Amino acid sequence: MSRRVHRSLWVWLGAGLAFLYIPIVSLVIFSFNSSKLVTVWAGFSTRWYGSLFHNDQILDAAGLSVRIGFISAALAVVLGTMVAVALARFGAFGGRALLSALSTAPLVMPEVITGLSLLLLFVAMEQAIGWPAGRSAMTIIIAHTTFSMAYVAVVVQSRLAGMDPSIEEAALDLGARPGKVFFVITLPLISPALVSGFLLAFTLSLDDLVISSFVSGPGATTLPMVIYSKVRLGLSPEINALATLMVAIVGAGVVIAGILMNRAEKARIRDEQMALAGDDLPAANPVSQA
Amino acid sequence: MHDGRKPELALDEPWRNPQATPYISIRNVTKRFGDFVAVNDVSLNVYRQELFCLLGGSGCGKSTLLRMLAGFEEPSSGQIFIDGQDMAGIPPYSRPVNMMFQSYALFPHMSVQDNVAFGLKQDRTPLKEIRERVAAMLDLVKLSPFAKRKPHQLSGGQRQRVALARSLVKEPKLLLLDEPLGALDRKLRESTQFELMNLQDKLGVTFIVVTHDQEEAMTLASRIGVMNQGHIVQVGTPSEIYEFPVNRFVADFIGTVNMFAGRIVDEDSNYVRIAAEADGCTFFIDHGVSASPNAQLWVALRPEKINIGREAPADTRENCVQGVIDGIAYMGDVSVFNVKLASGRMVKVTRPNLIRREEDTLTWDDEVWLHWHPASGVVLTS
Numbered sequence: 202m203s204r205r206v207h208r209s210l211w212v213w214l215g216a217g218l219a220f221l222y223i224p225i226v227s228l229v230i231f232s233f234n235s236s237k238l239v240t241v242w243a244g245f246s247t248r249w250y251g252s253l254f255h256n257d258q259i260l261d262a263a264g265l266s267v268r269i270g271f272i273s274a275a276l277a278v279v280l281g282t283m284v285a286v287a288l289a290r291f292g293a294f295g296g297r298a299l300l301s302a303l304s305t306a307p308l309v310m311p312e313v314i315t316g317l318s319l320l321l322l323f324v325a326m327e328q329a330i331g332w333p334a335g336r337s338a339m340t341i342i343i344a345h346t347t348f349s350m351a352y353v354a355v356v357v358q359s360r361l362a363g364m365d366p367s368i369e370e371a372a373l374d375l376g377a378r379p380g381k382v383f384f385v386i387t388l389p390l391i392s393p394a395l396v397s398g399f400l401l402a403f404t405l406s407l408d409d410l411v412i413s414s415f416v417s418g419p420g421a422t423t424l425p426m427v428i429y430s431k432v433r434l435g436l437s438p439e440i441n442a443l444a445t446l447m448v449a450i451v452g453a454g455v456v457i458a459g460i461l462m463n464r465a466e467k468a469r470i471r472d473e474q475m476a477l478a479g480d481d482l483p484a485a486n487p488v489s490q491a
Numbered sequence: 492m493h494d495g496r497k498p499e500l501a502l503d504e505p506w507r508n509p510q511a512t513p514y515i516s517i518r519n520v521t522k523r524f525g526d527f528v529a530v531n532d533v534s535l536n537v538y539r540q541e542l543f544c545l546l547g548g549s550g551c552g553k554s555t556l557l558r559m560l561a562g563f564e565e566p567s568s569g570q571i572f573i574d575g576q577d578m579a580g581i582p583p584y585s586r587p588v589n590m591m592f593q594s595y596a597l598f599p600h601m602s603v604q605d606n607v608a609f610g611l612k613q614d615r616t617p618l619k620e621i622r623e624r625v626a627a628m629l630d631l632v633k634l635s636p637f638a639k640r641k642p643h644q645l646s647g648g649q650r651q652r653v654a655l656a657r658s659l660v661k662e663p664k665l666l667l668l669d670e671p672l673g674a675l676d677r678k679l680r681e682s683t684q685f686e687l688m689n690l691q692d693k694l695g696v697t698f699i700v701v702t703h704d705q706e707e708a709m710t711l712a713s714r715i716g717v718m719n720q721g722h723i724v725q726v727g728t729p730s731e732i733y734e735f736p737v738n739r740f741v742a743d744f745i746g747t748v749n750m751f752a753g754r755i756v757d758e759d760s761n762y763v764r765i766a767a768e769a770d771g772c773t774f775f776i777d778h779g780v781s782a783s784p785n786a787q788l789w790v791a792l793r794p795e796k797i798n799i800g801r802e803a804p805a806d807t808r809e810n811c812v813q814g815v816i817d818g819i820a821y822m823g824d825v826s827v828f829n830v831k832l833a834s835g836r837m838v839k840v841t842r843p844n845l846i847r848r849e850e851d852t853l854t855w856d857d858e859v860w861l862h863w864h865p866a867s868g869v870v871l872t873s
Contacts, residue, residue, distance in 0.1 A: 213830045373584050472643055476643065
């Protein structure tokens with residue numbers, strides 16, 4: 202068999218990459234277009250970036266989106282982790298199957314349904330108990346927490362399931378009470394899952410248009426809602442500039458994560474070699490003196 | 492190396508003294524998981540400073556029994572007493588018991604010394620004392636140079652010693668060890684076995700060890716409890732278990748054995764003659780047996796207790812049989828002969844290789860006589 206990659210495979214690879222990235226590349230290129238018309242190239246310019254930073258509507262929406270993302274992701278991590286611990290550690294309690302099914306239902310529920318049902322709930326609650334008063338950032342946070350905690354629960358639960366349960370038992374055995382075991386042993390060990398759960402929830406919240414549109418009120422307009430409404434009125438180069446910035450931030454995040462992971466991998470290999478060398482050390486092979 | 496001495500206190504054999512107070516007393520303990528009975532009406536006494544081995548195959552209930560002692564499982568019925576105290580309802584974190592887990596269960600995010608210090612910190616021991624005791628314990632298991640390392644930077648043998656140090660540093664009344672040497676390679680296992688016995692000798696802690704490895708149990712234990720299907724089948728010193736098994740399961744589980752089925756043909760108070768008709772030989776046993784005259788019996792004969800040679804013994808009527816060598820396994824210290832009898836069955840015989848190069852050595856297809864002493868066979872009724 203030839204190790205040479207056949208030429209047609211390169212073509213296919215190019216076609217695949219083009220399919221994935223041409224839309225983004227064209228978006229980035231046209232963000233530097235000096236023309237107001239998005240589809241006509243009129244020379245290089247960064248004017249749209251300048252006007253972007255003077256557009257209070259977009260900046261406010263971006264700030265609100267980030268705030269909502271942080272708060273709802275933090276709440277989702279707390280609630281999702283509680284669900285995950287109950288499912289992974291409390292054994293076969295009554296209603297376990299129900300909790301398991303219901304807590305992950307938002308993963309498969311159409312967003313339109315989730316958004317509509319939350320809106321109806323908020324309206325009914327306002328009439329019944331007067332809270333939440335109207336739709337606002339608060340209702341968006343509640344809605345985002347509701348659906349993103351399901352994702353956190355899944356991520357954390359799989360991490361808990363993959364953890365050796367005797368580690369927690371060992372802590373109990375050494376005299377730590379269950380609450381302390383959770384905070385001193387379990388939490389540090391599942392922290393990678395908490396971080397990825399948080400990032401996932403944050404991304405979902407930042408990205409959400411459908412549910413936000415249902416439950417937001419006047420004065421609570423998130424970034425996706427602004428972009429969507431602007432695009433409906435006609436494409437604006439400012440949006441291209443905004444999108445390019447977002448792509449740049451995400452891209453930088455991916456590159457940094459890659460570097461960190463690469464470093465961790467190298468450290469792991471080094472540690473493994475250190476551990477293997479351990480058995481050759483005189484101290485590692487005790488021979489009793491008796 | 493170790494001098495092979497068993498721990499001091501085991502020498503007075505408290506289990507033979509009906510007045511001795513057991514340190515751990517397991518009374519009619521049963522554990523059910525749904526319909527499955529993991530531990531079935533087990534009663535067992537373990538005495539202070541014993542190194543007791545629970546030995547059995549996987550799923551025999553030994554680990555469940557250990558987990559009940561640690562407090563991770565509650566017995567479905569029965570009681571467990573440790574040092575006179577009923578353990579019912581006492582959670583694992585309040586028991587005077589520590590456990591070394593099969594997987595070692597080290598805390599991966601803590602250094603070696605933090606792992607060892609963890610138990611002492613839970614008791615709010617003064618920091619200075621923690622530091623001293625951790626240092627002394629790391630010294631004892633020869634891990635002081637690795638105190639700052641994380642568990643994943645250690646080899647298997649080192650991790651095993653961290654786990655041991657962590658469970659010993661609180662000076663528990665009872666230390667439970669779940670397959671403590673299972674994950675180590677053979678050489679490391681042997682040296683660690685003796686290390687464990689030394690530690691136990693030095694610290695005077697009572698050990699209960701769970702293992703499926705009969706060799707490990709034989710080396711370590713003051714007494715062994717053989718378990719099968721949730722029951723304790725036999726409790727005894729290693730030599731009692733090996734030389735006087737109570738039934739075919741124990742005889743077969745511990746070491747290698749040749750089992751002959753037969754019936755009593757002649758008996759008196761001080762001897763019994765058993766004919767193993769299928770294999771064409773008669774056993775003369777130099778002690779009486781309490782069994783109904785025509786009942787089916789088994790004679791268990793260990794491979795090392797059979798003599799093998801070309802010459803017929805003086806008396807060819809009993810305690811001997813003829814066969815052909817079908818296979819030889821050279822093990823270095825001993826050779827194992829597979830001898831095929833006229834009946835077609837195989838008998839295993841081991842013989843120490845006393846001389847480096849033997850003239851006229853036994854080889855394949857040689858006709859040989861197997862013979863044994865009247866005290867060598869063990870008569871089993873079940």
